[in-house]
Amino acid sequence: MFQGSMVALATPMHEDGRVDEAALAALVEFHVENQTDAIVAVGTTGESATLDETEHCEVVKQVVEQARGRIPVIAGTGSNSTREAIELTRCAKEVGADACLLVTPYYNKPTQEGLYQHFKAVAGAVAIPQILYNVPGRTAVDMLPGTVARLADIENIIGIKDATGDVQRARDIIGLCGPDFEVYSGDDGTAMELMLAGAHGDISVTANVAPKMMHEMCMAALAGERETARHLNDQLMGLHHNLFLEANPIPVKWALYDMGLIPGGIRLPLTILAPEYQVIVHDELRKLGLVDA
Known part of the structure; x- marks a missing residue:
């Protein structure tokens, strides 16, 4: 259903933490x-x-x-509460989202059976395409390929965002679930290799600030054009790395602010990017012509 460069969109906020609706609309247009x-x-x-x-x-x-x-809109509707995930997913369907992205339940540390039952319950409650999201570095739980394969048999679970950065893990999932189950990278640094190995796209942080180049890189990788994809990806590697100098989304929100696309607001417990990292991120944006010197 989806392929290519899929931006994990930052939510623009005023300095007092209120969502900036005008900046959000402008980001969509961007x-x-x-x-x-x-x-x-x-x-x-x-x-x-x-x-x-x-x-x-x-x-x-x-x-x-x-x-x-x-442009398709995928709503993040995951939660560590199955009931809350169902309610958020229902809301997304009601407002017209094309699909939902559901992270593994964080903090609770459920078993593999608990993960299976959680996602099965959400899929059964809301008839909308759903994408699993495995990011053990943030959730303290790792959904194993065998569990993904079980869930792939559920009709409206259409794919997974794998943010482990383990290309072989993603290859294993592709092998277990077949070509119709959509695998997306959730790790910009390894996304190119994953797409060349058969994944469908990249749910990307870097695409917030370099959307056209990310689109071109993803299209080249999906077409099997390794040299073109590598040439573009090499230019993006500084952003892939430096947008994670502090916890996401701290660096990317500052980068968007530096580009003049959003105000500087971010909500506690997240804080503004440290000054020593601002210099590094600004330099990467400058190298790609995204900001002035």
Whole structure:
């Protein structure tokens, strides 16, 4: 259903932490104009952990309305509470999202059977395409390929975002689940290799600031054009690395602020990027012509 460069969209905020609706609308237009292939609204990069349920649904609604069908919108609706995940997923369907992205339940540390039952319950409760999201570095739980294969048999579970950075892990999932199950990278640094190995795209932090180049790199990788993809990816590697100098989305929100695309707001417990890292991120943006010297 989806392929290419799918931006994990940052949620712009005023200095006092309120969502900046005008900047959010402008970001959607920025991605439409720069060939981003899909928008993931209110995932980790969108500060899902600091938005309440009402705000969460409202941001998804605003992104869907601004997109106006010109670009697919995938709503982040995961939670460590199965009931809350169901409610967020229902809301996303009601406001017109094309699909939902559901992170493994964090903090609870469920078993593999608990993970299976959690995602099965959400899929059974809401008839919308759903994408699993495994990011053990943030959730303290790792959904194993065998569990993914079990879930792939559920009709409206269409794929997985794998953010382990382990290309062989993703190859194993592709082998177990078959070519119709959509595997997406959640790690910009290894996304090119994963797409060359058969994945469908990249749910990307870097695409927030370099959307056109990320689209071109992903399209080349999906077409098997290794040299073109590598040439583009080599130019992006500084961003892939330096947008994680502090916890996501701290660096990417500062980068967007530096580019003049959003205000500087971010919600506690997240804080503004440290000054010593601002210099590094600004330099990477300058190298790609995204900001002035």
